[in-house]
Amino acid sequence: MxxxxxxxxxxxxxxxxxxxxxxxxxxxxxxxxxxxxxxxxxxxxxxxxxxxARPVTESKTEIKVNPGKYFSYYHLQYLLNTEHYKINQDYGFNAGGQFEVLVPKEHFPIAAPNCNRDIIIRMPWSSIVNDKKALYEQLLSKQQNTLVTLELNPYVKVISEQPLQLALTYCNVFFRHKAGNYYDQL
Incomplete structure (x- = not known):
């Protein structure tokens, strides 16, 4: 896949x-x-x-479509509101900088019809963990809303190209990753 x-x-x-x-x-x-x-x-x-599926424009969320060798990647910047997310404490901060943030699906800008409750935002594993640890600590403290960059692949379905309409096929999205580190840009 x-x-x-x-x-x-x-x-x-x-x-x-x-x-x-x-x-x-x-x-x-x-x-x-x-x-x-x-x-x-x-x-x-x-x-x-x-x-x-709902048009992305309805949620006023900018989606950046980055063409890849075999398929397009869908990225968005999302404001994690301190009142609308929680850190998965059972998962914690693992080796390789992995952690999970749970967002109720009604507060996420992309439709997820197969998801019952939460969208799981996962940080992928890599050997570089400093930036990931700093982001984890910032989210854990819940002192301020935090703008993060997410990758919707591979669990995204394009419903319409114009206007862009997307839907998640599963409850998972990922923090954007590039060159083995969290990449906080579209």
């Missing part, structure tokens, strides 16, 4: 599921019912994502 966008992966999943349903004609009726149930769940998930 590292080299495929969700946009490319979804048709593959649909094709695989539909092929599975079609090829199961020789199987028992019970097996066919199971395949149909899986196909129905997939169709519903795609429908939910498309229905719940």
């Amino acid at each position: 590292s080299k495929m966008t969700t946009k490319r992966l979804l048709p593959c999943l649909i094709f695989t599921t539909l092929f599975s349903v079609a090829s199961s004609a020789n199987q028992t009726a019970e097996s066919n019912l199971h395949d149909q149930a899986n196909s129905d769940r997939l169709v519903k998930a795609v429908s939910d994502i498309e229905e719940n």
Whole structure:
């Protein structure tokens, strides 16, 4: 999945599921019912994502689309309001500078129809941890709102290019990372 966008992966999943349903004609009726149930769940998930997507412009959030070799990367700057996030204390600050921030999905500017409660903002692992530790301490203190740069890939689906409409397929986004360190720019 590292080299495929969700946009490319979804048709593959649909094709695989539909092929599975079609090829199961020789199987028992019970097996066919199971395949149909899986196909129905997939169709519903795609429908939910498309229905719940909202234009990014409605949330007044600037999304920077950075073209990559194989697919585009979607970055945004997001203000972590001290009243609308919490640090995942169970996860803590791990070796490699990893930590998690939980934001209720209703306070996140990108729709996440498959997410029940919180968007998980994760800091990726790397050997460079000083900037990550400083950001973690600042967020933990909750003394001020903090502007952070996030990467929506790989769990983002493009609903529309014009106007840009995105939806998250899972509850995870990441702090932007570049050259092994947190990268606080679009």
